[in-house]
Amino acid sequence: MATALVALTSVGLHAQSNGTWTTYNTKNSEIGGNNISAIAADSKGVWVGTYQGLCRLNGAEWLDYAMFNEKLKDQSVNCLMTDKRGVVWIGTDDYGVIEFDGTHWTEYATETRRLKMKFIKEITQDNDGVFWIGVTLGGLVRYDGYTWERYTPEDCGLLSDFVLDLAVDRANRKWITTNAGVSVFNDRRWVSYTVQNSGLPDDIVPAIAIDKNNVKWFGTLNGLANFDGEEWHIWNTANSPLPGNQVNDIAIDDEGMLWIGTNAGVAVFDGVDRWQVFTSKNSPLPSGNIYKISIARNGDCWFGSDTKGLVRLSGFRMPEREVPVAQKPSEQPTGQNQPARQGPSDEKVRINPHLNEGYITITIESPSATVTFTDRNNKVVKTVNNYKNNQKIMINRMPKGMYYVGVQTVRGEKKIKFNLK
Numbered sequence: 001m002a003t004a005l006v007a008l009t010s011v012g013l014h015a016q017s018n019g020t021w022t023t024y025n026t027k028n029s030e031i032g033g034n035n036i037s038a039i040a041a042d043s044k045g046v047w048v049g050t051y052q053g054l055c056r057l058n059g060a061e062w063l064d065y066a067m068f069n070e071k072l073k074d075q076s077v078n079c080l081m082t083d084k085r086g087v088v089w090i091g092t093d094d095y096g097v098i099e100f101d102g103t104h105w106t107e108y109a110t111e112t113r114r115l116k117m118k119f120i121k122e123i124t125q126d127n128d129g130v131f132w133i134g135v136t137l138g139g140l141v142r143y144d145g146y147t148w149e150r151y152t153p154e155d156c157g158l159l160s161d162f163v164l165d166l167a168v169d170r171a172n173r174k175w176i177t178t179n180a181g182v183s184v185f186n187d188r189r190w191v192s193y194t195v196q197n198s199g200l201p202d203d204i205v206p207a208i209a210i211d212k213n214n215v216k217w218f219g220t221l222n223g224l225a226n227f228d229g230e231e232w233h234i235w236n237t238a239n240s241p242l243p244g245n246q247v248n249d250i251a252i253d254d255e256g257m258l259w260i261g262t263n264a265g266v267a268v269f270d271g272v273d274r275w276q277v278f279t280s281k282n283s284p285l286p287s288g289n290i291y292k293i294s295i296a297r298n299g300d301c302w303f304g305s306d307t308k309g310l311v312r313l314s315g316f317r318m319p320e321r322e323v324p325v326a327q328k329p330s331e332q333p334t335g336q337n338q339p340a341r342q343g344p345s346d347e348k349v350r351i352n353p354h355l356n357e358g359y360i361t362i363t364i365e366s367p368s369a370t371v372t373f374t375d376r377n378n379k380v381v382k383t384v385n386n387y388k389n390n391q392k393i394m395i396n397r398m399p400k401g402m403y404y405v406g407v408q409t410v411r412g413e414k415k416i417k418f419n420l421k
Contacts, residue, residue: 019316021284025309030062031055036304040080040088041296047088048310049077054090069105071095081123089131091120097133115141115150122165127172134163140176140185157190159183167208167216175216177205182218199232201225209250209258211271217258219247224260226271230394231384239368239386241275242267251293251301257318259301261290266303268318272383273372276318285311347411351418358396360418364389366409373418374404395420 024031031048038049045058053072054065066073071092079091090098096112097120098105111117119136126132133141139152139161152161160178167175174185181194181203195203200218207219218225223236223245236245244264251259260267265279280287285303292304301313350363362371364387371393373382381403384393403418 018319020314022312022314023284023286023309024057024311030064031057031310032062032064032066034305034307034309036292036306036310037076037078038080038091039292039294039302039304039310040082041294041300041302042082043297046294046296046302046312047080047082048304049080049090051076053077054080065100069098069100071098071107078120079122081125083125083131084129089123091123091133093119096120097123111148115148117141121163124166124168126168126174127170132166132168132174134166134176135161136163137161139163140166140174151185157183157185157192159192159194164204164206165208167210169210169216170214175208175210177208177218179204181205182208193227199225199227199234201234201236206248207250207261209252211252211258212256215271217250217252219250219260221246223247224250224269230397231392233383233385235269235385239370241277243277243279246289248289248291249293251295253295253299253301254297255318259293259295261293261303263289266290266293268316270318272380274318278313347407347409347414349407349414349416351405351416352390353418355395355421359392359394361390361392362387362405362407364407364409366411369407369409372406372408373398374406375399376402 025034032055033050033052035051036048037051040047045056047054047056053075054077056063056065075095076093077090078093081089083089087099087101090100092098096108096117098107116138117133117135119138120133121136122134124132131143133143135141139150140158140163142149151158153159158176160180162179163176164179165177169175171186176183176185181192181200182205184191193200200220202220202222204221205218209217211217216227223234224242224247225232225234235242242260242262244262246263247260248263249261253259256271258269258271260269265277265285268276278285286305286308288308289306290303291306294302296302301316303311348365352361352363354360369387371384371387372380374380381398398420400420403420405416405418407414
């Protein structure tokens with residue numbers, strides 16, 4: 001069969017002070033479609049799934065894979081995953097899972113019919129090499145290379161058969177996000193997290209990512225959340241620079257930065273206090289949903305729009321923290337026209353230690369606060385956003401020593417020394 005290799009036409013290039021943006025759409029390139037439903041970047045290029053099939057960009061050339069497999073012609077490709085052997089797994093609407101090793105195609109027509117594996121939403125591989133397949137309205141499927149097994153809410157602890165995303169943690173536990181919350185499976189028993197029994201801000205969870213510290217990050221329809229095994233933290237448009245509350249995808253780069261795709265742009269977050277936000281107003285990103293994100297080994301960031309094509313950001317570096325320079329006494333602002341500054345005395349704060357139980361609570365007057373633990377070296381070791389009055393803060397995993405606890409509310413900020421013995 002002839003190779004469908006086409007030369008790249010003109011693409012949108014935009015150089016900025018912190019990175020170069022390139023836009024690919026059906027008007028300026030040979031990309032298969034503007035509805036980007038899947039991205040998998042690797043060292044040689046990027047695989048792109050659209051509602052019209054599968055294509056790949058190698059350098060400056062596009063390859064349409066419908067010319068190799070006619071089942072991919074006008075077929076919605078919903079997810080892409082490259083396994084430990086380098087084989088590409090393609091999740092489709094009508095033909096289930098398709099494997100491609102660069103030469104041969106492997107299809108599972110019998111299993112697709114038997115296990116109702118149409119509308120594949122996500123594919124991942126666990127620490128033992130077992131494949132887990134999330135199916136829209138079909139539950140979860142396990143494939144170890146020999147046998148197939150299906151899990152549904154009717155026969156196990158899976159919250160919903162509408163699976164949205166999958167991830168595997170250090171302990172080889174499978175985290176399954178659905179339209180009804182998050183289910184966790186350790187190959188023996190199930191645990192569930194919902195709005196009712198956890199800090200999850202919404203039961204519809206389109207995205208999950210697990211960072212190098214084994215912290216789970218969830219993208220929901222009501223903001224970003226993380227869970228370290230003990231505490232939940234939430235970021236949304238009200239308490240952070242997050243551009244939109246509908247979080248569609250999360251990717252973590254080699255430096256540990258979170259790339260968060262939302263319904264109003266992309267945010268880069270270091271997980272503590274540094275943010276960089278890109279929208280259609282301050283970058284070449286298109287307006288609307290950023291549906292998919294993939295980070296290549298060379299640091300290139302790929303963003304898929306739901307209707308307006310593919311965008312690449314190259315050469316981005318997260319800006320360093322700005323260290324304020326202390327003003328000399330003569331430089332301090334003076335004069336009656338200066339606005340009144342709220343000081344620490346405007347907020348009454350009290351730390352209530354419960355060291356035997358491994359936590360503290362903080363009494364505040366304001367509805368909420370941001371609580372920051374800083375060590376003697378001025379390093380932030382823990383941050384709790386959207387803290388509520390007398391909520392538990394677990395400290396049993398923090399190193400012993402002296403800390404400064406900063407409590408920031410709308411009334412001002414107060415710092416208190418706290419000795420963790």
